Structure formats: C-alpha cells, structure tokens
Amino acid sequence: VLRDVNLTIGKNELISIVGPNGGGKTTLLLLMLNRLKPDSGKIKLFGREPGAETTRIGYMPQYLFFDMQFPATVMDIVLMGRVERHLFGRYSRADKEAARAALAELDLEKSGSRPFADLSGGQRQRALIARALVAEPEILLLDEPTANVDSTTEHKLVEILGKLKHKMTIILVSHDLAF
Numbered sequence: 001v002l003r004d005v006n007l008t009i010g011k012n013e014l015i016s017i018v019g020p021n022g023g024g025k026t027t028l029l030l031l032m033l034n035r036l037k038p039d040s041g042k043i044k045l046f047g048r049e050p051g052a053e054t055t056r057i058g059y060m061p062q063y064l065f066f067d068m069q070f071p072a073t074v075m076d077i078v079l080m081g082r083v084e085r086h087l088f089g090r091y092s093r094a095d096k097e098a099a100r101a102a103l104a105e106l107d108l109e110k111s112g113s114r115p116f117a118d119l120s121g122g123q124r125q126r127a128l129i130a131r132a133l134v135a136e137p138e139i140l141l142l143d144e145p146t147a148n149v150d151s152t153t154e155h156k157l158v159e160i161l162g163k164l165k166h167k168m169t170i171i172l173v174s175h176d177l178a179f
Contacts, residue, residue, distance in 0.1 A: 010169070013170075014169075015171055026144075029059070029173060032141065045139065054084065055137075057138070057139045058132030058135045074115075077116045079096070081102075082099070099134050106126040107126070125147070125149055125153070129157075129160070137168060139169045140170045142173070144173065
C-alpha cells in the first residue's frame with residue numbers, strides 16, 4: 001500500500017491520518033503497536049522497533065468487542081489501561097487515583113461506578129480514551145474516536161484533544177474529513 005514513505009512525528013504533535021474505510025489506517029496503528037508485522041520496511045517508535053515500549057503508548061481501538069452482559073463498571077474498563085503494570089495482583093491506590101484523574105479529564109468523573117454497558121456511545125468512546133490515558137502514555141493512538149458519537153460529543157473530543165496535545169503526541173485516524 002505504501003512505498004518510499006518516511007514520516008517523523010515530533011513530541012507533542014497531534015496528527016490526523018484521514019482516508020476511506022479499508023484504506024489501511026487501522027493497519028498502520030496495528031503496525032505501530034507491533035500487533036502486525038510489516039512485509040517490508042521498518043517502523044520505529046522512540047528509536048526502537050515497535051513492541052519494546054508498549055507502556056509508553058496508549059491505544060483506543062475502533063471497536064471494543066464487549067459482552068454487554070459482563071458486569072464491568074466504567075472504572076473497571078479504565079483500570080484495564082494499567083493491567084501491564086499488574087499482571088498479578090491488585091490495583092494500587094495510585095492506579096485508582098490515575099483512573100479517577102483520567103475519568104475527570106474526560107468529564108466522566110461521576111460515571112466510575114456505572115456499568116459500562118449503560119453508557120451512551122459517546123460516553124463509551126470517552127471511557128476508552130480514559131483507559132488509554134491511564135497508562136500515562138507518551139503517544140496516544142486513537143482509531144476512529146468519533147465513531148458512533150453525536151456532534152456535541154465530537155466538539156467535546158476536539159476540546160479534550162486540544163488539551164492533551166500539550167502532554168503527549170497524538171495520532172488520530174479517521175475516515176471523517178470534517179472532524
């Protein structure tokens with residue numbers, strides 16, 4: 001799909017990759033996350049091959065395959081962003097505080113104890129961004145963050161991303177040129 005491409009993204013930049021559905025945008029993110037391997041060429045993050053620095057990257061997938069009957073709260077979902085730090089054991093007080101801070105940053109501080117299944121589409125998207133943020137990433141990868149949200153939520157996301165770009169590099173993919 002790509003040939004002779006060289007792209008460098010600087011610290012605290014916010015870039016958007018826009019293209020049609022099926023154009024390879026999600027594939028690019030999955031390559032950056034080391035979930036796919038390139039057929040040729042190289043991808044480097046922080047000067048290293050993808051996969052070496054997983055805790056420095058936050059990721060919000062395009063789709064969350066989630067059993068709506070599973071009794072997970074919003075806080076449970078957000079804390080999953082810290083799971084690599086705690087493969088065995090409980091979340092610490094610091095983990096829970098970081099999750100509360102991420103929820104507050106996305107205007108969901110009152111929703112932590114609510115069932116994730118009860119949230120609107122826009123609230124779910126924001127909770128998934130909070131899950132990515134709780135890892136305290138240096139790079140935030142967002143795959144179609146405006147999917148299934150209304151225009152009010154879209155505007156709120158623009159505001160949130162404007163604030164976040166001062167703390168981290170953001171790579172956003174979308175098919176929505178208007179966003």
